[in-house]
Amino acid sequence: MNDELAIEVRGLRKRYGDLEAVRGIDFGVRRGEVYGLLGPNGAGKTTTVEILEGYRERSDGEVTVLGHDPQLRPRDLRERVGIVLQTTGVYRHLTVRELLRHFAGLYPTPRDPDEVIEVVGLRGKEDARTRTLSGGQLRRLDLALALIGDPELIFLDEPTTGFDPAARREAWDTIRSLKALGKTVVLTTHYLDEAQALADRVAIVKDGRILVEGAPAELGAGDGAARYRVAWRNGTGMLNQRETDDPTSLLHELTAAALARGERLESLSVSRPTLEDVYLELTADA
Amino acid sequence: MPDAAAAPARGFAALTWRQYRLERRMFWRNPSAAFFNFLLPLLLLVLLGAVFTTQSDRDVIVPGIAGMAVLATTFSALAYNMVFLREQGILKRMRGTPLPSGAYLLGIAGNAVMNTAVQMVLIVVVGKAFYGIDWPQNVGELVLFVVLGVVCFASLGVALAHAIPTFEAATVYVNAIFLPIVFISIDVRNDPAFLKGIAEALPLAHLIDGMSAAMVSGAAVGDLLSAIGVLALWTVLGVTLAIRGFSWEQRRS
Numbered sequence: 446m447n448d449e450l451a452i453e454v455r456g457l458r459k460r461y462g463d464l465e466a467v468r469g470i471d472f473g474v475r476r477g478e479v480y481g482l483l484g485p486n487g488a489g490k491t492t493t494v495e496i497l498e499g500y501r502e503r504s505d506g507e508v509t510v511l512g513h514d515p516q517l518r519p520r521d522l523r524e525r526v527g528i529v530l531q532t533t534g535v536y537r538h539l540t541v542r543e544l545l546r547h548f549a550g551l552y553p554t555p556r557d558p559d560e561v562i563e564v565v566g567l568r569g570k571e572d573a574r575t576r577t578l579s580g581g582q583l584r585r586l587d588l589a590l591a592l593i594g595d596p597e598l599i600f601l602d603e604p605t606t607g608f609d610p611a612a613r614r615e616a617w618d619t620i621r622s623l624k625a626l627g628k629t630v631v632l633t634t635h636y637l638d639e640a641q642a643l644a645d646r647v648a649i650v651k652d653g654r655i656l657v658e659g660a661p662a663e664l665g666a667g668d669g670a671a672r673y674r675v676a677w678r679n680g681t682g683m684l685n686q687r688e689t690d691d692p693t694s695l696l697h698e699l700t701a702a703a704l705a706r707g708e709r710l711e712s713l714s715v716s717r718p719t720l721e722d723v724y725l726e727l728t729a730d731a
Numbered sequence: 732m733p734d735a736a737a738a739p740a741r742g743f744a745a746l747t748w749r750q751y752r753l754e755r756r757m758f759w760r761n762p763s764a765a766f767f768n769f770l771l772p773l774l775l776l777v778l779l780g781a782v783f784t785t786q787s788d789r790d791v792i793v794p795g796i797a798g799m800a801v802l803a804t805t806f807s808a809l810a811y812n813m814v815f816l817r818e819q820g821i822l823k824r825m826r827g828t829p830l831p832s833g834a835y836l837l838g839i840a841g842n843a844v845m846n847t848a849v850q851m852v853l854i855v856v857v858g859k860a861f862y863g864i865d866w867p868q869n870v871g872e873l874v875l876f877v878v879l880g881v882v883c884f885a886s887l888g889v890a891l892a893h894a895i896p897t898f899e900a901a902t903v904y905v906n907a908i909f910l911p912i913v914f915i916s917i918d919v920r921n922d923p924a925f926l927k928g929i930a931e932a933l934p935l936a937h938l939i940d941g942m943s944a945a946m947v948s949g950a951a952v953g954d955l956l957s958a959i960g961v962l963a964l965w966t967v968l969g970v971t972l973a974i975r976g977f978s979w980e981q982r983r984s
Contacts, residue, residue, distance in 0.1 A: 498827060532820055535819075
């Protein structure tokens with residue numbers, strides 16, 4: 446086991462009857478990093494995360510989370526992990542503060558409920574019954590409940606789905622503040638910009654496999670997953686565009702030809718593939 | 732880090748107690764739960780007591796309502812509650828915390844049992860004060876049957892929850908069982924033969940027999956061994972099904 450790694454996954458597989466939802470996944474999450482699992486719905490992200498959280502038993506492979514096997518559900522692990530699930534209810538007849546106090550009592554070194562209320566932006570709602578909260582406020586409460594035990598490792602399964610843009614930005618700030626506190630965060634999302642904005646490293650998942658993994662800014666470049674795009678206008682003003690794995694020789698070829706014709710290549714640009722290009726190319730159906 | 736003195740106790744018993752107290756608080760804040768689990772049996776006791784005025788009728792009604800109250804506070808309440816908690820995702824959320832599953836479920840069950848106990852006291856007091864039923868002949872026998880009934884019907888309620896697909900369907904499933912069983916079991920002697928056969932195969936009539944012995948006739952426990960046997964068999968079935976079908980997660984359609 447590697448002490449640098451909060452999570453280590455090798456050869457993970459999960460079958461539901463005939464369906465294989467996870468088909469051999471390997472990755473590691475370093476302590477203190479934000480790790481993103483990005484992929485379309487049904488890619489196997491949630492199944493993978495729920496195995497790490499201890500909700501599901503794997504069919505095959507090795508998984509270590511904070512030094513434990515999550516499917517044995519040791520209490521020590523549950524005390525050190527915070528979980529935001531995709532859809533979960535709360536007790537409807539309790540107030541926000543009552544609920545957080547109750548959950549705080551389940552952990553050995555909880556955070557102060559009022560401080561957590563402040564962190565997630567629920568100030569002013571402390572004494573509101575949870576059934577009166579809006580969808581966005583309930584999502585913040587989910588996050589508050591995940592943070593109340595002061596966990597080392599936090600799982601966020603699509604934490605901003607259904608948020609308006611302002612609420613998303615606030616949630617992003619909260620997630621960044623977790624990283625600043627040295628927490629390890631595993632984030633699943635189908636929003637590219639979210640992965641790009643938050644994750645130190647991203648794995649793109651499709652059909653139960655990891656297609657590529659790396660820092661969002663570097664992802665795709667160089668491994669042939671997506672190609673450079675060269676665009677220019679020719680003498681008649683028409684926009685041309687070509688994709689290449691080798692922009693150097695393509696530019697040489699284009700510029701030599703243009704010079705030979707005595708033309709200029711107006712609006713010449715070379716763009717590196719963005720995470721979005723990589724993602725769309727990798728996840729496109731064949 | 733909070734000092735040890737400030738940190739709440741987190742042993743199994745302390746956590747169970749904590750969960751139980753939370754369940755109690757929530758129970759009284761939920762008006763429909765408080766009504767159906769708590770006030771309905773008492774309301775029926777008052778109404779039936781007003782309609783049936785002979786002592787022989789009241790001797791049947793009071794233990795019958797006591798049996799029904801056990802059914803309502805355990806079987807109906809837990810079936811409904813477990814479906815709600817499962818479909819809302821609350822079970823799954825709690826499973827992600829350090830709270831031991833046993834402490835959590837005992838806290839929920841404790842809430843139901845407390846409702847049963849309070850109902851029993853109220854029914855005995857109302858029976859004595861207004862319906863000419865003396866204090867229980869044999870308190871030990873009453874406690875024995877209440878305990879048997881609670882364990883039997885609580886486990887059957889949890890088992891039923893596994894068969895209910897959605898929260899919307901819960902009321903229908905629960906009442907489709909609760910109402911007919913109460914109807915045929917409350918006075919088995921007046922049932923036509925085929926209904927009598929059904930009622931005697933089911934546990935409620937036997938619980939009511941035990942209630943009746945403890946509260947009215949004073950029949951000894953030794954005369955009720957067959958009733959105890961039927962309750963025990965249903966308990967074995969209930970516990971087996973409750974454990975085998977248990978799911979912490981929402982049903983996927």
